[in-house]
Amino acid sequence: MPKLLVVDDEPIICHSFRRVFAAPDVEILTAGTIAEGWRRVEQDRPDVIVLDLQLPDGSGLDLFERIRTADPKRPVIFITAHGTTETTIEAMKHGAFDYLLKPLDLEQMSGVLGRAFEAARLMRESAALPDDPGGDRIIGRSPLMQEMCKQIGRIAPQDVNVLILGESGTGKELVARAIYSHSRRAARPFMALNCAAIPDALVESELFGHEQGAFTGADRKRIGKFEQCGDGTLLLDEIGDMPLAAQAKMLRVLQDQTFERLGGSQPIATHVRVLAATNQYLEQLIANGRFRNDLYYRLKVVTIHVPALRERKADIPELAHYFLFRYAREANRDLRGFAPETLDLLQRYDWPGNVRELQNCIQAAVYQTSGRTLLPADLPGLVDVPPAPPSPSTPDAPPAFDLTTTIESMLQDGGRDVHKRVIALVERELIARALRHTHGHQMQASELLGINRTTLRTKLRELGITLDKVVTDQGGE
Template sequence: MPTLLVIDDEPSVCYSFTRVFGGDDRRVITAGTVADGVRTFRAEKPEVVVLDLQLPDGSGLQAFEAIRAIAPKQPVIFITAHGTTTTAIEAMKQGAFDYLIKPVDFGRVTEILRRAFEAAYLMQVPAVLPSLEPRDQIVGRAPAVQEMCKLVGRVAPQDVNVLILGESGVGKELVARAVYHHSRRAGRPFLAINCAALPEALIESELFGHEKGAFTGADRQRIGKFEQCADGTIFLDEIGDMPLAAQAKVLRLLQDQQFERVGGRETIQTRVRLIAATNQDLEKRISEGRFRADLFYRLRGLTVRVPPLRERIDDIAELAHHFLFLFNQELGLNVQGFDPDALAWLRDYSWPGNVRELQGVLREAMLRNTGTLILPESLPRNILSRQETPHSEATHADAAHPPAPADSAGVGLDALIDDLIARGESDLHARVVAVAERTLFRRVLQLTGGHLGQTSERLGLNRSTLRYKLKDLKINVDRVVAGGSPEEVVGTSG
C-alpha cells in the first residue's frame, strides 16, 4: 500500500493529512521531529514525504539531507511559512519535489500528492524488458519488439539523448522508463512532462521556471523541471507539440547544458539526460516550419521506434492474456480465458488505437461477459463490424468514438452480479456499486477530457465529493483520459 510520511510538529497538521489522505488505498504515518522523521523513514520506506521546515530539534533541511542520503530519488514536499519560502526554493534547487505555504490549501495538496506518488511510481517501479514479471512489462515476442528491446538495452547505459517514435497508444512512456531504469542515472530523479497537455503560455515556466513578476500571476519564484531534475532524466512526451519558443530554449539546453528562468538573467547550469517522444512526423513538421531542424538533430542521439499493434498481430493473444490477469485484479473478476473465436476477432481487427485501444476493449468485454471465457458476443460492436474488412484503414477518430454497444452497462452489471452470486461472494452491494460508479466516472472523465469542473457538473456532484469519490475508487484521472491503466505494457502510454 502506498505510504505518505508527514514530518511536522503541529498535531493539527498531522491529523488533517491523516484524515484527508489516509484510507484503504493509502497509509499516512507521522513524525514530529527530525530524528523521529528520519528513523521512521528508514523503517517504513514511504513513497512520498511531506516535511515541515521548522522542527523542534532542527531544520527540515537536515531531515531532507538525511532522507536524500538514504534515497536520492525520494519525492519530498516541504511545508513552509511565508517567511521561509526562500529556504524552500533553495531546497527545490537541491531536488525537493515541491513546497506548500501555510495555511495549507488541501485542494492544491491533492494535486501535488497525486503527481508525487506518480513520480515515485515511475522512478521506483522498473519498466522491465521481456521477462516473467507481470507488472510494467514490455510484452511481446514479435521480431520488431525484440529488436526494440535490444536497442533499448544498448542505448540505456550510454549518456546520449533518445528520441522515441510511435503512434498514439503504442507505449512510448514505458519504453522511456525502460531506458531510464537501465541507465547509469537510475539512482537519480526521473520526471515526465506531457508537452501536449500544457498550455503554450505555461510550458516554458513548467520546464525552465520563472522569476517573481515575470508575467501576470507570477507571484513567486518557480523552479522548473530542468533545474529540479539536475543530474537526472527528463522525459518530454509529445515533444512534437512543443511551441517554437520553448524549442529554442531546449535546443540551447542540449547544446550548452544551461538556461535562464522566464523573466530572469541568471544562467543556470544543469546536467540532465533528455528522452523525448512523439507520434508526430517531425520531418513533416520541420518542412511546415513547426519544428526546429537543429533541435530534431540534437534529440536523436539514437532513435527508437515502437511498432504499432498491426505490425505485431502474433502478440495479440499474449497481450490479451496479460490484460486479463491485470483486469481480473482491478475489477475483482475471475475470467479464465478466451474463446478461440474471440481471439480470432481480435487478430482480424486493425487496431488504429494500438494497445491502448486493446486495453479498453478487453476491459469492456470482461464487464459484459457472462461466463469464465470471453466470447465473441462480449466484444464491442466496432470490433465485430471490422471483421468484414480486416486490417481496414480505420481512423483514429473511429477508435476514439466507437459505436456504443446496446445496453453494455446493463449487460456488464448483470454478468458481474451473476458471477459474484455463483461464487458465493458477500458484500454484493458495495462491490457492484463500486464497479458501476467506477465505470460511470471513467466514462464521464473521458467525455470531459479530465476537466473536474465539467465532470462534477455532469455527475451532479460537488467538487469535494468528486475528489473523495475518485480517491475512494482509486481512479487516476490522467490515466483515464489517456486511455490507460496504472499497470502499463507496450502501447499503454504515448
C-alpha cells in the same frame, strides 16, 4: 497501496491531510518530529513525503538530506510558513519535488500530490525488457518488437538523447522507462512533462523555473524540472506541442548544458539526460513552421519507432493474456483465459487505439463477464467486427471501409482518443487508395495528395503501409 507521510508538528495540518486526502487507495501517515519522521521512513517506506521546514527537534532540511541519501527517487514536498526562504530554494535545487506556503491551498496541494505520486510511480515501477524479471514488461516476441528491444538495450547505457516515435497508445512512456531503468542513471530521478497538458505560457516555467516577479502572478521563485531532476532523466512527452519560445531555450540547453530561469540572468548548469516522445510527424511540423529543425536534429541523436499494434498482431494473444490475468487478480476473479473465437476476434480487429485500447477492452471485459472464459459477447465493442479485409498495405487490393460504422464502433467501445484514431484510419485508407490509383508511384501519389514525398514516406512508415515492387507505366520509382 501508495503511502503519504506528512511530517509536521501542527496537529491541525496532520488532521487536515487525514481528512481531505484520505482515500481507499492511499494510506496517510503522520509524524511530528524529525526522529519520528525518520522512523516512519525506515519502517513504512512512504511513496511521497510532505515535510515541514521548521520542526521541534531541528530543520526539515536535515531529515530531507537523510531521505535523499537513502533514496534520491522519493518525492519530498516542503511546506513552510516562513515565505520563500533561501533554504527552501536550496532544498529545491538539491532535488525537493516542490514547496508550498502555509496556509495551504488544498486544491493546489491536491494537484502537487497527484504529480508527486505519478513521479513516484514512474521511478519505482521500472520497465523491463522481455525475459527480464520485475517491472512493467514490454510484451512482444514479434520481429519488430525484438528489434526495438535490442535497440533499447544498446542505447540505454549511453548518455545520448533519444526521440521516441509512435502512435498514441503504443507504449512510448514504457519505452522511455525501459531506457531509464537500464541506464547508468537508474538510481537517479526520472521525471516526465507532458508538453500538451500545460498552457503554452507556463511550459518554460515548468521546465526552467522562474524568478519572483518574472511575470504576472510570479509571486515567488520557482525551480523547474531541469533543476529538480538534477543528473537524472527527463521525459518530454508530446514534444511536438512544445511552443516555439520554449523550443529555442531547449536548443540552448541541449547545446550548452546551461539555462536561465525566466526573469533571471545567471546561467545554471544541467546534466539531465533528455528523452522526447511524440505521436506527431515532426517533419511536417517543421515544414509548417511549428517545430525547429535544429532542435529536431538535437533530439534525434537516436530514434526509436514503437510499432503500432496492427503491425504486430502476432503479439496480441500474449498481450491479451497479460492484461486478463492482471485485471483478474485486481478484481479477485477466477478467469482461465479466452475462447478460441475470442482470440480470433481480437486478432481481426485493427486496434487504432493500439495497446492502450486493447488494455481498456480487456479490463472492461474482466469486470463485465459472468463466466470463467472470456467470450466474444464479453467484448461488446468488437462483436460485430467483420472478417479481416484485404490489407491496405497492398495498393492493388483496397479494403472495404465504412466510415460511419467505424466511428460508431469506436464511440461504443469505451476507448479514448477517438479523434486521433479516426484520423489515422482515414489517412491510412486515403494514402493506400492514392497509391493504388497511381499504381504505386510515390511521386505521383504525393502530388495527388498535396504533400511532399518526404512526408509521404514518413506516413507510409508511421501508418504501416508497405509496398511490394510496383511497376508503373512510367517505369516506377
